[in-house]
Amino acid sequence: MTKRRNQNDENLKLFDHNPHQEHLKKSRKRALVIITVILFCFVVISWRLVDLMIFDHDKLSRRAAQQYQFKKTLNPERGVIWDRNMKEMATNIDTYSLYAVPKLIKDTRSFSREVSPLVKVSYKDLSRTLLKKRKKKFVWVDRKMEPEAVRKVRKLMDGPGFEALGMMTEAKRFYPKGNTASHILGFTDIDNIGISGLELYYDEFLKGKGINVSVSTDARGNSLSGEIDDNVSGNNLLLTIDEGIQHIVERELANAVEKWKAKAAVAIMMDPSTGEILAMSNRPTYDPNLSVKGPNRRNRAKFEKFWGDRRNRAITDIFEPGSTLKLVLAAAAIEEKVVKLDDMFDVSKGYIVVGGKRINDAHKMGILNFSEVIQRSSNVGSVKIGFRLGEEKYYDYLKRFGFGDKTGIDFPGEASGILRETDEWSGISLAELSIGQEIGATPMQIIRAFAAIANGGLLMKPYVVSDIISPSGAVIKRTTPEVERRVVSRETAETVKNILKMVVEEGGTATKAYIKGNLVAGKTGTAQIFDPKKGRYSRTKYVSSFVGFVPADDPKVALIVVIYEPQKQIYGGVVAAPVFKKIVENTFTYLGVPMERDANKIYLVTRSR
């Protein structure tokens, strides 16, 4: 130390000789102040560090945890819909969706100008959305894009300046059979939520349970944890529909609509012994893979066309069934024993006047027995049978056959039809109802009533979904055939069946439904459409229908064909019966049902003995 002091004393001497000494001395005093100020700054910084990192540690860590953890609902993959033979009717495919992080966009205008030509969004809409949500972390740009658009956008994203864009896989609903069974399946919206049909009715099952999980993510929402199992699926549906039969029905219905220039058409095939719907088709139809976004309600024409195409008329639309309702009349009359099969009815005038209203036959038929009245569909005879039965009893049977009530099928938007109570009936109501007017029924209600006769008198509850199957393969819910009630005795059903067989035979109204090799039991219907504008039945608009079941004595299928507003021809026997025949023939070939004509002959012989 002493050495150093000595040295310093020497230095002091040197210092005295320094020509700048005065200035430097003053400057060094100032330097001390500046140095002190800067060192003080370092002290303040150190204190601030302790403050932030130790005292605010808990508060800020909590805040940190909040922003890394995102509550995210994992949307499970929507369940698959199979036909009864496990063929896929509705499934999912992976598509890409584009999103943006508006916070990261520097210039919304130029960004939108670059991106909008590649996607299904206009420049105006895109820039407006991005500006409106510019502080958000996530905005959809375009969803479920076409592969070509995906390729173009990816190329854009590879370049600089588009860090704000992100791509995400999303499952899109896919219907491999296109418009086959489209009305049954229905469709989903862009978020895979069921909008109509089974997609809507069974949405809860199909969509599965969304699972809420906390995911660690970076600021752009990319997940950092890979272990989350987001492969949770919804439950699958097994339908009673047979895709093969459905295809036949669709094809034949389309041909018929084309041939008769009809406005619409419906066909339902049911297994009469169980109530299972084997096929159900409507015209007009649509492809559920296309445009899931409905048009705006304000564009009325487009809106009505959109939903008109997508409506399952078989269940949602009511019409006046006409002569097919004579089935209920006949069954009631026989069950109540108000007629015998050989009771004669004089219909030779060709018309009958009830309460001042004239009810006509299609043509004059002379004197008919009870069976012939039904076989040849005489309106005059039917009215007379109706009067024998009386209002109360007829109403009672209509109700028992399920008219005026929903069938309870597992399908959304079912109509219950219109059947007024007897105290609201007018003087001519009984007569009108005897020929199937003044009543509104859905095709589903009518086929069910026929199925009840086919199976020996039991009204079944129709259904479309037989099993709900979990992703692991377990059956969650199984629908078993359900008997609503017995409507008539087995014997009555048998008798009515025999009358219905005659309809297709020589002298009946539906010889065109005759199927070689199998006995058909059925009934035609030709109903005028009530024109609400004119307040009376239209003279040009008809609904032609044929309902029946085959083989008549051991019915495998019941089928209704309804053609709305056919041109050129109007009679159910001419318009609808051939469609019925073609569908059943093709179906039996498809199912491999043997021709039973020979067996029937033996059966008839046995019976007559």
Added chain:
Amino acid sequence: MNSRYTRDIVISVMLLVCIGTVMVYSSTALMSMRKYGSGSHYLWNHIFTLCVGIAAMLILSRTDYKKFRSFVYIMMGFSLFLILLVFVPWIGISANGARRWLRLWPTTFQPSELVKLVMVIFLADYMDKNIHRMREFKYGILIPVVIMLIFQGIIIAQPDFGAVMSLGILTVGLLILGGARLSHIGALVLSSLPVIYIVVSSSSYRMKRIMSFTNPWKDSFGDGFQLVQSFIAFGSGGFFGVGLGGSKQKLYFLPEVHTDFIFSLISEELGLIGALTVVGIFVWFFIRGVQVSLRTSDPFSYFLTMGLTMMIGVQAVINFAVSMGLMPTKGLPLPFISYGGSALLINMCAAAILISISRQNENNAYNSNPVYNTHRRSRR
């Protein structure tokens, strides 16, 4: 004993550079992976600059720094030319709405960093020559301030407000040391306040920064986002930190994490201990720099040493203060640590000159140290 200051300055700079390299890698790996498909894109850029910087240091620290005096005006002219060149299309590069960079294959160069260093050398030379006239307004204030304003005027047009501020602080600091009248300095600072106010309020983004600085939590997802995210980085660091590479804030939460906000990342990953270590190394460097300056014998060496030391120290203080919300945010890198070639290179050159001064003045240590003497006397 005498070589201790040189050695300490070298060690502290190397330590900071090493910490910087590790943290640059930590902060850019993921970003680099996403952008370039390789995690080390930024790291290699940084290491390349480091190699250039070390080569420059080896040369400069062995060069007689007094030689700079003879071509200080050439340097001034050259850097003026460079900052004007930034405005030439194709040569100047703009990014994030600012034109600050020159295209210099394979990299870029930010001339405003060079201006700081050249300004320090110029002022040291100027004040040495005019040491007897520094109390006059014309020489003590007017001439140096006009020169400063020319540079500032060009740089603000880029715009680079951070560089303008640090250049201003450095100049004023050196003028105080140079012996300008404090009343003149006071008048200068006072008259600059309205100018600063006008500049700030004329630009909405600067205004927003100031506003968000006063209460970042008010709009923590908008203008205050960066600062709030920086706070969260500090806060989650705690005492020991979340561990090297464990930062979550760097996952795009904290913008500019590898440049202006790298100190937040250091604090998050290495904790209070790491953060204080970095601050400590800067203090160590600063004190050693000051000690070297007090051991110089002539005004030029003295002013130059003080200027260089202050240049590093002030930038570090501003960077720390900004990242902790003690000052409004503006783009200033942390010397030796932040990613960003020009700043790293220039700061390393500054350190090299400092080392050169230290080496050349080893022999005349204590020869003119009134501070030391004052100190000794008071202890007596």
